[in-house]
Amino acid sequence: MIHGGISRDEHTGAVSIPIHHASTFKQDGVGNFVYEYARTGNPTRHALEELIKDIEGGFKGYAFGSGMAAISAVMNLFKSGDHVILTDDVYGGSYRLMTKVLTKYNIEVSFVDTSNLAVVEAAIKENTKAIYIETPTNPLLKITDLKSISKLTRSHNLLMIVDNTFSTPYWQNPIEFGADIVLHSATKYLGGHSDVVAGLVVVNSESLATDLHFIQNSIGAILGPQDSWLLIRGIKTLAIRMEEIEENAKKVAKFLVEHSHVSKVYYPGFETHQGHSVHKIQARGFGGMISFDVGSNHKAEEVLKKVKYFTLAESLGAVESLISLPAKMTHASIPRERRLELGITDGLIRISVGLEDVEDLIEDLHFALAK
Numbered sequence: 001m002i003h004g005g006i007s008r009d010e011h012t013g014a015v016s017i018p019i020h021h022a023s024t025f026k027q028d029g030v031g032n033f034v035y036e037y038a039r040t041g042n043p044t045r046h047a048l049e050e051l052i053k054d055i056e057g058g059f060k061g062y063a064f065g066s067g068m069a070a071i072s073a074v075m076n077l078f079k080s081g082d083h084v085i086l087t088d089d090v091y092g093g094s095y096r097l098m099t100k101v102l103t104k105y106n107i108e109v110s111f112v113d114t115s116n117l118a119v120v121e122a123a124i125k126e127n128t129k130a131i132y133i134e135t136p137t138n139p140l141l142k143i144t145d146l147k148s149i150s151k152l153t154r155s156h157n158l159l160m161i162v163d164n165t166f167s168t169p170y171w172q173n174p175i176e177f178g179a180d181i182v183l184h185s186a187t188k189y190l191g192g193h194s195d196v197v198a199g200l201v202v203v204n205s206e207s208l209a210t211d212l213h214f215i216q217n218s219i220g221a222i223l224g225p226q227d228s229w230l231l232i233r234g235i236k237t238l239a240i241r242m243e244e245i246e247e248n249a250k251k252v253a254k255f256l257v258e259h260s261h262v263s264k265v266y267y268p269g270f271e272t273h274q275g276h277s278v279h280k281i282q283a284r285g286f287g288g289m290i291s292f293d294v295g296s297n298h299k300a301e302e303v304l305k306k307v308k309y310f311t312l313a314e315s316l317g318a319v320e321s322l323i324s325l326p327a328k329m330t331h332a333s334i335p336r337e338r339r340l341e342l343g344i345t346d347g348l349i350r351i352s353v354g355l356e357d358v359e360d361l362i363e364d365l366h367f368a369l370a371k
């Protein structure tokens with residue numbers, strides 16, 4: 001994370017990669033250049049792309065203007081008539097892209113419980129081209145077994161795509177378990193400071209790299225040099241942030257599960273959490289996301305009003321702890337019936353544990369939950 005990618009400037013020795021605000025580059029004779037035009041390639045963006053490739057252990061990396069731009073670019077690998085199987089509680093924006101935009105191009109999608117291998121296998125059709133996984137999921141932190149899915153994708157000649165936003169490459173490297181494509185909303189933990197919107201993709205073969213770079217250059221949804229630099233800077237402290245968040249989250253989860261006003265706590269670090277043993281095999285840590293149920297929308301909104309250190313906001317993965325109400329915020333676009341089917345109740349609160357003193361965070365929740 002600190003020495004990966006291109007970590008210094010070869011001309012000046014600067015230990016921080018320069019921000020190249022150049023849209024075009026002088027050619028030494030026609031066609032003789034390293035960089036041509038900044039949509040196709042920019043040195044600062046390239047340094048970030050090399051870095052994410054290194055820390056995910058893939059073949060090539062690509063940086064986009066947002067997580068959704070990255071996901072859209074990956075979905076551009078498919079054509080009309082293709083079918084893709086996805087985790088049923090994928091990120092809301094991904095659900096919207098698949099159901100409201102890609103369907104216009106006749107790309108077929110099925111949402112299934114990917115933690116159940118038999119269900120995934122049954123969903124494979126003649127035109128299926130890929131399985132798209134999130135593990136842990138949002139907000140219920142459901143776990144999918146990456147190795148089993150990769151056996152399935154290998155034997156059916158499908159692409160395996162993993163959105164690794166929640167675990168980050170610090171805790172989980174899906175390529176190690178057979179993924180062909182790993183993607184991130186780098187807006188979250190990789191950036192880590194709530195100050196940049198970005199997406200990253202790592203592919204694990206030369207042919208996918210050629211295809212994805214062609215798409216990136218064609219649709220143009222690239223990340224700018226300033227934001228690329230911010231991400232490089234964020235990634236330098238990813239390890240220490242993830243370790244500290246892990247410690248904080250464990251203590252907050254323990255406090256919540258022992259609280260009499262909390263009926264259910266979702267946290268992959270609990271041995272009782274569904275998929276805990278699978279997660280332990282494929283990941284080195286449990287992350288900073290916790291969801292818990294306080295019983296009703298009214299009670300949940302009271303808690304959200306009373307907290308002082310948890311900031312009421314969408315997003316996650318930042319230095320500051322964030323709190324949200326999935327049913328009315330991130331998952332509001334999903335019909336209530338479907339939400340309840342998935343287990344996203346009206347009283348479900350999601351927190352993203354940050355780097356504050358954990359005693360302060362627990363005290364904050366203690367007062368907010370008291371009445």
Ligand SMILES: *Cc1c(COP(=O)(O)O)cnc(C)c1O
Nearest residue numbers: 066067068091093165185187198
């Ligand atoms: C936020 C998020 C996205 C979308 O990323 P943006 O950077 O907001 O476009 C995709 N997947 C997951 C899991 C996310 O949390």
